[in-house]
Amino acid sequence: MVSAFDHGGGVRSVRVPIPDNPLGHTLVYVVDTDRGPVLVDTGWDDPGSWDALRAGLAACGTAVGEVYGVVITHHHPDHHGLSARVREASGAWVALHAADAAIVRRTRETRPERWFSYMAAKLTAAGAPEAHVAPLRTPRARTLPGLSPALPDREIVPGELLDLPGRRLRAVWTPGHTPGHVCLHLEEEHPARLPGHGRLFSGDHLLPGITPHIGLYEDPDDATVTDPLGDYLDSLERIGRLSPAEVLPAHQHAFADAPGRVRALLDHHESRLAGLLALLAEPLTPWQLAERMEWNRPWTDIPYGSRNIAVSEAESHLRRLVKLGRAEPVPGSDPVTYTAV
Numbered sequence: 001m002v003s004a005f006d007h008g009g010g011v012r013s014v015r016v017p018i019p020d021n022p023l024g025h026t027l028v029y030v031v032d033t034d035r036g037p038v039l040v041d042t043g044w045d046d047p048g049s050w051d052a053l054r055a056g057l058a059a060c061g062t063a064v065g066e067v068y069g070v071v072i073t074h075h076h077p078d079h080h081g082l083s084a085r086v087r088e089a090s091g092a093w094v095a096l097h098a099a100d101a102a103i104v105r106r107t108r109e110t111r112p113e114r115w116f117s118y119m120a121a122k123l124t125a126a127g128a129p130e131a132h133v134a135p136l137r138t139p140r141a142r143t144l145p146g147l148s149p150a151l152p153d154r155e156i157v158p159g160e161l162l163d164l165p166g167r168r169l170r171a172v173w174t175p176g177h178t179p180g181h182v183c184l185h186l187e188e189e190h191p192a193r194l195p196g197h198g199r200l201f202s203g204d205h206l207l208p209g210i211t212p213h214i215g216l217y218e219d220p221d222d223a224t225v226t227d228p229l230g231d232y233l234d235s236l237e238r239i240g241r242l243s244p245a246e247v248l249p250a251h252q253h254a255f256a257d258a259p260g261r262v263r264a265l266l267d268h269h270e271s272r273l274a275g276l277l278a279l280l281a282e283p284l285t286p287w288q289l290a291e292r293m294e295w296n297r298p299w300t301d302i303p304y305g306s307r308n309i310a311v312s313e314a315e316s317h318l319r320r321l322v323k324l325g326r327a328e329p330v331p332g333s334d335p336v337t338y339t340a341v
């Protein structure tokens with residue numbers, strides 16, 4: 001199996017497996033600089049994934065000890081999981097946007113019980129049945145993935161060039177999938193001279209065949225009413241205007257025609273919002289809405305953890321509709337229901 005792919009112009013990618021996940025792997029990009037390779041994302045924290053990353057770096061003609069820096073697109077464990085190990089082995093800096101750095105800090109400080117009681121309260125408010133919420137209340141030893149993610153050494157500042165000696169890599173803030181998600185724009189001519197403006201490391205923001213999950217920015221300590229779907233749609237337009245010649249995403253494969261993919265995703269969300277409005281002809285809780293939405297399989301086949309993610313996605317769409325003035329909460333309903341205006 002080829003463990004590294006050469007994208008030309010001093011950029012390669014390594015497939016780092018994500019255990020037991022249909023996504024399969026994270027594409028970790030290796031960007032040559034005058035001071036040694038810089039990684040875009042690191043992959044899932046698992047012994048097999050670590051071995052794959054090391055083998056991939058060897059296939060790139062380098063080694064983990066040579067890594068000069070690590071740029072993280074967002075805090076999720078399939079992107080940021082191995083950052084601590086890479087830093088330990090190399091002394092590399094690790095950079096993350098401030099909003100996702102805050103999540104990392106909170107994850108490290110929050111006891112799991114606090115998180116489970118927050119989730120139980122949140123799901124009850126969303127109209128989840130007691131049978132679904134009850135397991136979150138039983139005092140049992142539980143573990144969460146990525147409990148101790150690496151604290152970054154540097155902040156990724158939107159609009160600024162990152163410290164890649166001899167290269168031009170600029171951070172573009174693209175909140176939505178997470179509040180501190182960034183894309184990274186390599187402002188250099190495409191090595192095969194494809195038309196457009198440079199290349200874009202797009203993380204999970206723009207993928208060729210997957211619509212990224214847009215939920216709520218879950219934070220037990222922050223009651224701000226955010227609009228992640230609105231943020232995501234704005235971020236998509238920003239990337240469309242950038243018109244990169246090629247997109248290098250964190251999953252699946254590289255692709256051209258970013259503006260076309262952006263349009264397809266904007267259309268997808270527009271028709272999804274229209275479909276939800278039709279469902280909201282009758283008042284529904286977020287849970288009831290999630291049950292009626294279209295997923296990649298029937299609701300009854302969706303496993304427990306994925307249902308929580310689905311409800312979060314239903315809520316982000318409700319937030320958007322309320323913000324647009326196209327839906328509103330029914331006064332006095334408990335748990336709160338929403339209806340189309």
Ligand SMILES: [Zn+2]
Nearest residue numbers: 074076177204
């Ligand atoms: Zn992600």
Ligand SMILES: [Zn+2]
Nearest residue numbers: 076078204250
């Ligand atoms: Zn991902």
